[in-house]
Amino acid sequence: MADQHFDGIKIRHLYKIFGPNASAHVEAVRNGLSKAELNEKFGHVLGLKDINIEMPSGCVQVIMGLSGSGKSTLIRHINRLIDPTAGEVLVNGVDVVKMNELELREFRRQQTAMVFQKFALLPHRNVLDNTLYGLEVQGVERSKAVDVAMRWIERVGLKGFESKYPNQLSGGMQQRVGLARALANDAPVLLMDEAYSALDPLIRTDMQSVLLDLQKEIRKTIVFITHDLDEALRLGDQIAILRDGEVIQQGNSQDIVLRPADDYVANFVKEVNRGRVVQVEAVMVPPWAGLSPTCMTIPAGTTIEDAMRVIAKGPDGDVAVVGPGGEPIGVVNLRQLAGAMVNSHGAVSQHDGSVARAL
Amino acid sequence: MEWFYEFPSMNDDSLRTLKKAIDEGFRTFTRAYGDAIEGFFSPLQHFLIAAERFMTQTPWPIITLIILAIAWGASRSWKIVLGCLVTLLAIGYFDMWDDTMRTISMIFVCTILSIAVGIPIGILMSRSDRLQRLVNPALDVMQTMPSFVYLIPVVMLLGIGKVPGLIAVVIYAIPPMIRLTDLGIRLVDKDVLEAAEAFGSSSWQKLKNVQLPLALPTIMAGINQTIMMALAMVVIASMIGVQGLGQPVLKAIANQYFTLGIFNGLAIVGIAIIFDRVSQAYGQRLQKHREVVHG
Ligand SMILES: Nc1ncnc2c1ncn2[C@@H]1O[C@H](COP(=O)(O)OP(=O)(O)O)[C@@H](O)[C@H]1O
Ligand SMILES: [Mg+2]
Numbered sequence: 281m282a283d284q285h286f287d288g289i290k291i292r293h294l295y296k297i298f299g300p301n302a303s304a305h306v307e308a309v310r311n312g313l314s315k316a317e318l319n320e321k322f323g324h325v326l327g328l329k330d331i332n333i334e335m336p337s338g339c340v341q342v343i344m345g346l347s348g349s350g351k352s353t354l355i356r357h358i359n360r361l362i363d364p365t366a367g368e369v370l371v372n373g374v375d376v377v378k379m380n381e382l383e384l385r386e387f388r389r390q391q392t393a394m395v396f397q398k399f400a401l402l403p404h405r406n407v408l409d410n411t412l413y414g415l416e417v418q419g420v421e422r423s424k425a426v427d428v429a430m431r432w433i434e435r436v437g438l439k440g441f442e443s444k445y446p447n448q449l450s451g452g453m454q455q456r457v458g459l460a461r462a463l464a465n466d467a468p469v470l471l472m473d474e475a476y477s478a479l480d481p482l483i484r485t486d487m488q489s490v491l492l493d494l495q496k497e498i499r500k501t502i503v504f505i506t507h508d509l510d511e512a513l514r515l516g517d518q519i520a521i522l523r524d525g526e527v528i529q530q531g532n533s534q535d536i537v538l539r540p541a542d543d544y545v546a547n548f549v550k551e552v553n554r555g556r557v558v559q560v561e562a563v564m565v566p567p568w569a570g571l572s573p574t575c576m577t578i579p580a581g582t583t584i585e586d587a588m589r590v591i592a593k594g595p596d597g598d599v600a601v602v603g604p605g606g607e608p609i610g611v612v613n614l615r616q617l618a619g620a621m622v623n624s625h626g627a628v629s630q631h632d633g634s635v636a637r638a639l
Numbered sequence: 640m641e642w643f644y645e646f647p648s649m650n651d652d653s654l655r656t657l658k659k660a661i662d663e664g665f666r667t668f669t670r671a672y673g674d675a676i677e678g679f680f681s682p683l684q685h686f687l688i689a690a691e692r693f694m695t696q697t698p699w700p701i702i703t704l705i706i707l708a709i710a711w712g713a714s715r716s717w718k719i720v721l722g723c724l725v726t727l728l729a730i731g732y733f734d735m736w737d738d739t740m741r742t743i744s745m746i747f748v749c750t751i752l753s754i755a756v757g758i759p760i761g762i763l764m765s766r767s768d769r770l771q772r773l774v775n776p777a778l779d780v781m782q783t784m785p786s787f788v789y790l791i792p793v794v795m796l797l798g799i800g801k802v803p804g805l806i807a808v809v810i811y812a813i814p815p816m817i818r819l820t821d822l823g824i825r826l827v828d829k830d831v832l833e834a835a836e837a838f839g840s841s842s843w844q845k846l847k848n849v850q851l852p853l854a855l856p857t858i859m860a861g862i863n864q865t866i867m868m869a870l871a872m873v874v875i876a877s878m879i880g881v882q883g884l885g886q887p888v889l890k891a892i893a894n895q896y897f898t899l900g901i902f903n904g905l906a907i908v909g910i911a912i913i914f915d916r917v918s919q920a921y922g923q924r925l926q927k928h929r930e931v932v933h934g
Contacts, residue, residue, distance in 0.1 A: 389839030
């Protein structure tokens, strides 16, 4: 069901102002009233400002930003747990903002599922009954709901724990239940609000793998919120970065790491393991005439780390980077790769001099 | 300067006319609607009589077994069951069985009525701050007003008997039921409630699947308090014709029968402890999986 004619999510000119008289201030915010001014002069909090994001069907859209930047507010607009002050949220072409109460409930039951930072499981229900909650709410027959739920419980690795209660499980296992509960709904949209932020680093990586594995087969439109860049880069097909309720950069992982839009993003990017993100295209130099590379080649799209692993095993010298058809499109050597890993300027200035300024 | 030393009160005549007018008004109201109100409460009367008949006419070993079974089912504790047995045997041995059964049946009906009325009011209150602001002072009045005072209008309306006694007890005992239902629902974890919302629960589904189950331990504490307060009213209720352990106590006060008073008083304490331990143990058992744990 998830992939048939699903048109993705489009957020257009979305504004959210918290306060008793929010709509009166939208115009002023549109004309440039800042968050601080709005708070000072009118006592209202600017939650989101002119958000425009297109999330294609079947992709993982990551929303990243520091705490308080409006991530939770944004994701709650997609299933309208929060009402916007202005703007449109189109899910599969339908504006969520215009739905009446019944339509909204039906929409939440059929089109979306959500995973929460604090798990938000029903403490008085065991794993099985938590997992089938969405189906129960939809009115699905109990025996059928149990079948579906059991399948997902097994799929997230909790087989044998069906009759345990949430407080008998570790955080990682509880969040597996949260994931199973969301997946059992079989909705095309999966909303994950810092779903892994409360987990230990090892378990978190584990859960990321679970999600990536699942996504290969379920192909849902996933909105994933995190404040962790490594997580964002690992999961996101697209990444949007929020600050103070505004989107300051959108793009894929290469865009974010190689061309951070400003100091805020650059700061995020500084600590990242570039070798795992940056691809050889960003480092290579064009092939020159009379070049005699070693017999090894590296396909385009390889990360620097993987490329180094290949090159380190072979003889010294230049290695060709080849396109999909096997034609050489560039040349790298070990020194360039190593330079790109430790020194951001090296990698960037060859590729795009204009960005060096930002770093 | 007289007004300085003597509070400038309403003059005696006007005050008398005022009180008379209010009394007269209420009496007219009683005459006009007394029968209708009595009719309205007659199902309660039947319920009360049926409960009492069951408790007093069933042979004592069967009642004892039923009470022990309930105690076991609720608490799963042999200690509590044993305590119940000893208390009941002692009560029977000192010849207070019938009165005790009458009191228990009265408390039972009171509790059922308080739950049936209190929980819905508590639910409504939890949904509206305005209603909460309205109901809270009323509950304060119900709890602080000396119970003798509201016995007067109840007796004027319904006369002496079981039903007015029941109503007086419920008025006194229902506030914790309402308050703790309201509190329990308001304290339900916002994250869990939001999750239910995100999965498209209707408000009935939220109430049934999330709010009531998570509030249940708090509601159980309310039931426990309601039972305790109802027991505290037993003696006062016996003044308007409720039979049970209260009446011998009343008689003992009037005639200075020290031992009669002590025995019946101890019997009230005994069943209070039974009710308290059993309902608390049940509440604790409910609590087992209900706390939300993160991480
Ligand atoms: N109900 C609300 N009323 C007022 N301000 C709010 C409300 N909810 C969120 N905010 C404000 O909106 C901003 C974004 O919050 P949030 O979306 O929770 O951030 P994040 O999830 O990125 O940490 C914060 O400044 C927060 O104080
Ligand atoms: Mg948040």
